[in-house]
Amino acid sequence: MAVGWSQRARADLAAIFAHIAADDRGTAERWIGRILEYTDLAAEAPLLGRIVPEVGQGDIRETYLRRYRIVYRTDGQDLWVLTVFEGSRQLRLIHGRVAQASECFERALEMNPIARWPTARSCVCA
Numbered sequence: 001m002a003v004g005w006s007q008r009a010r011a012d013l014a015a016i017f018a019h020i021a022a023d024d025r026g027t028a029e030r031w032i033g034r035i036l037e038y039t040d041l042a043a044e045a046p047l048l049g050r051i052v053p054e055v056g057q058g059d060i061r062e063t064y065l066r067r068y069r070i071v072y073r074t075d076g077q078d079l080w081v082l083t084v085f086e087g088s089r090q091l092r093l094i095h096g097r098v099a100q101a102s103e104c105f106e107r108a109l110e111m112n113p114i115a116r117w118p119t120a121r122s123c124v125c126a
Helices: 007-021 025-044 089-094 098-113
Strands: 001-007 060-065 066-072 076-084
Touching: 001 007, 001 025, 007 025, 025 060, 025 066, 025 076, 066 098
Parallel strands: 001 076
Antiparallel strands: 060 066, 066 076
C-alpha cells in the first residue's frame, strides 16, 4: 500500500524534529524514524487504526506512538498521513480540520497523482 503525506503532516514532522533536535539531534532522528515505521505498519493493516472520534468517519483513522497521534485517511489501496501531533497538547485544535485536510489533499492528488510518497521514506511530493 502506498503512503502519501500531506504538506501539513510533513510540516508536523519537521516541527517535531526541530523541537526534539533542540536538545538532541540523534534522538530527533530516531524519533522521526519511529514515526515513519509506525506509518509503514499502519499501511500494512490500515483498518486496525482507531476511527478518529473528532471526525467520526470510517476512512479517517489514527494510530499512536506514545503520546503522538498519527492521523491518516485510507481508501483500501492507499494511506495518506494527514497530520501528526501530540494529542494532549493539540487535541482541541484538530476538531473539524482533519476532514478538510483530507479533502484538500485528495484534490491535490487528483490534480497531481505523483504528489505522494511511495514509501514513508522517499519523498517525491512537491
